[in-house]
Amino acid sequence: MYNKKDQMMSIKTVADNALNQGEGILRLTPTWVPRSFCIPGKRIKLHPDDYYALGAERGGIDERWFSSTTPADNGPLTSRNEGLSHIILKDGRKTEKILLRDAIDELKSEILGERLWDQYGGWTMYSKFFDNQKALPFHIHHNDKYARLTGQLGKPEAYYFPPQVNNHGGDYPYTFFGLNPGTKRNQVMACLENFSKGNNRITDLSSAHALSVGTGWDVPPGVLHAPGSLCTYEPQKASDVFAMFESITGNAVIPEELLWKNTPEDRMGDYEFLLDVIDWELNLDPDFVQNRKMMPVPVKNDNDLKDRYIENWICYKSSDFSAKELTILPGQKINVTDKAAYGMILMQGHGRMGKWKIDTPAIVRFGQETCDEFFVSEQAASNGVTIENLSDTDPLVMLKHFGPDNPDLNLNLNEV
Numbered sequence: 338m339y340n341k342k343d344q345m346m347s348i349k350t351v352a353d354n355a356l357n358q359g360e361g362i363l364r365l366t367p368t369w370v371p372r373s374f375c376i377p378g379k380r381i382k383l384h385p386d387d388y389y390a391l392g393a394e395r396g397g398i399d400e401r402w403f404s405s406t407t408p409a410d411n412g413p414l415t416s417r418n419e420g421l422s423h424i425i426l427k428d429g430r431k432t433e434k435i436l437l438r439d440a441i442d443e444l445k446s447e448i449l450g451e452r453l454w455d456q457y458g459g460w461t462m463y464s465k466f467f468d469n470q471k472a473l474p475f476h477i478h479h480n481d482k483y484a485r486l487t488g489q490l491g492k493p494e495a496y497y498f499p500p501q502v503n504n505h506g507g508d509y510p511y512t513f514f515g516l517n518p519g520t521k522r523n524q525v526m527a528c529l530e531n532f533s534k535g536n537n538r539i540t541d542l543s544s545a546h547a548l549s550v551g552t553g554w555d556v557p558p559g560v561l562h563a564p565g566s567l568c569t570y571e572p573q574k575a576s577d578v579f580a581m582f583e584s585i586t587g588n589a590v591i592p593e594e595l596l597w598k599n600t601p602e603d604r605m606g607d608y609e610f611l612l613d614v615i616d617w618e619l620n621l622d623p624d625f626v627q628n629r630k631m632m633p634v635p636v637k638n639d640n641d642l643k644d645r646y647i648e649n650w651i652c653y654k655s656s657d658f659s660a661k662e663l664t665i666l667p668g669q670k671i672n673v674t675d676k677a678a679y680g681m682i683l684m685q686g687h688g689r690m691g692k693w694k695i696d697t698p699a700i701v702r703f704g705q706e707t708c709d710e711f712f713v714s715e716q717a718a719s720n721g722v723t724i725e726n727l728s729d730t731d732p733l734v735m736l737k738h739f740g741p742d743n744p745d746l747n748l749n750l751n752e753v
């Protein structure tokens with residue numbers, strides 16, 4: 338029987354061993370998350386028999402979370418550690434698994450680096466695949482000021498649509514963003530007042546944009562959005578704060594309690610509060626597309642590298658997180674440095690990364706281990722990671738997600 342102290346020591350030992358074994362690169366196991374209100378688009382490589390592996394009552398699995406130290410908030414049926422990433426350590430014939438969150442709590446700056454640990458005391462973002470067959474209701478995430486009223490953090494998020502998980506676009510590959518320029522407060526008020534009276538038709542006040550693979554969008558807190566049905570790689574700040582502003586989406590009815598979700602007790606029923614949560618300037622921006630759509634931007638403009646590897650910024654407009662797509666061409670071996678710790682998911686191909694063999698699975702059983710997801714410590718990232726593509730034909734493609742204020746992110750946003 339462990340007492341608490343022994344248990345903590347054992348987590349520290351496992352974390353130490355895992356960090357040493359991977360030379361600063363931790364291997365993670367897949368973290369599948371069901372959503373009772375979603376229908377899986379079946380594009381995230383789970384075996385077709387396993388999309389309801391947690392039981393029909395829990396809903397289908399339509400999310401895979403990456404580098405997560407944030408538990409999923411899935412109501413009373415949520416299982417233990419749902420949404421949290423695990424580190425796996427193979428020690429001879431023994432396999433140990435610990436939470437990435439616990440390893441970071443134990444090893445602190447050894448994993449995150451002093452900059453992130455001293456400033457944030459933890460890993461404050463995660464990323465995920467969001468794979469819904471249909472569009473989501475028009476909703477909003479509060480900013481820090483309004484989220485704080487219910488003890489939460491504001492939630493910026495960003496989208497990128499990787500081609501590798503978009504062999505079909507789902508039922509509605511268009512996203513409503515913001516409010517049409519000129520929309521007045523009383524028009525939104527009328528929709529909110531009509532929430533319980535049938536279809537409140539709030540998207541009449543917005544415009545939908547066609548989604549295309551290989552591009553993305555930046556969604557700051559306070560911006561209304563109804564995500565379309567492409568499978569989305571979604572880096573975000575670790576927070577689950579939201580309010581649904583639309584009463585009926587497609588044929589799905591949204592319960593009114595979700596309109597008031599994360600409204601403080603003393604403002605319940607007060608539509609003015611919800612109208613204040615809207616960032617009017619960002620929603621009414623006549624240059625919304627120009628300012629929020631993200632085309633990939635090369636990390637370096639070096640033509641000599643183009644026949645070896647391609648690295649693009651794919652999410653670069655938030656200070657809370659950023660993401661890159663790294664493609665290593667067939668047969669190439671490169672060394673890549675980053676100034677910050679990061680998580681990564683392999684999208685295509687196979688090869689080596691540091692000490693690890695890396696492999697993109699074609700199909701994964703629920704509960705199966707993979708070699709496609711890792712977390713790279715700041716030290717390992719800044720020393721440089723050697724990556725080799727062992728295929729003669731296939732590119733090796735990975736997505737890398739970073740925490741706040743990435744020191745490498747120095748784009749002039751007026752020029753991209």
Ligand SMILES: [Zn+2]
Pocket residue numbers: 476477478494562
């Ligand atoms: Zn959202």
